[in-house]
Amino acid sequence: MIDGYFLDSTAAIKFSFGCVADRTVVGSKLSKTRVIISAYVLFEIARGYTRNLILLHNKCAQLGNFSELMKYARVVRLKSHFQGTILGAMERYFEGEGAALGLSDKERLIHFRAFARRLIRRGWKTLRRIADLQVNRVGCREGFEDPTVNLDGLFVQELALELCGIHSKCGLKAYAVAHRADLERLRQKLKRIPDPDEETNKRIRSLRDLYGLPIKNFPAGVCYSCGDAVIAHECPSDSTILTNNRKHFDPISSVFGKAVEYFEV
Secondary structure (H helix, E strand, C coil), rough: CCCCCCCCHHHHHHHHCCCCHHHHHHHHHCCCCCCEEHHHHHHHHHHHHHHHHHHHHHHHHHCCCCCHHHHHHHHCCCCHHHHHHHHHHHHHHCCCHHHHCCCCCCHHHHHHHHHHHHHHHHHHHHHHCCCCCCEECCCCCCCCCCCEEECCCCCECCCCCHHHCCCCCCCCHHHHHHHHHHHHHHHHHHHHHCCEEEEEEEEHHHHHHHCCCCCCCHHHHHHHHCCCHHHHHHHCCCCEEECCCCCHHHHHHHHCCCCEEEECC
């Protein structure tokens, strides 16, 4: 019997913000046992996926037609995560209420912006309630505000991202230094992977920056690159990581001796 699922960021996003099919697949697993999430995963989602949704919603306020938003989605291709969020939101929109006919280009933009507003509000509310237990061995940011709408109708969420990577403000540095031996073993394992992808190569480079010199700051991007490693290491030993990222979690979990269950959507 599994003594709790420990959610990675993708599992939490799929259940909180995903389409009906995504929520059904992940939800069918979460209904069987207790659900655990970390402050690190919550902050990773806030500064990544949710921040991108907020940028998308607020961008709609600057445009006049939905066709302009589609053009914008094409030109941000160099920001792959942001583009993925935009296209994913559009896909979900057109699978549901956005399939309605008879909307003009301008009306479609207004309709989509309202959809994005509901997605942010409902998704974030679900995310905050998803777990039976929240852990924070890493010492990541807690207590940050929920997304709110200001007087201009724009979403805001203060995350103080400028503090990320500052060793005196970020608990991840101390955590990484304390578990340097584990992270070094992982780094050596990843270096032996034949033909690693770019994400793995970034992780190999970033792990050393993370656990190096105890009082040295590290670039915020290092935290992004090491995310899967941090999540896997923080997972309680009696819990099972829930993710759909077999490619990256297989080698990481094998080093740390953590159980993993994969879902497909």
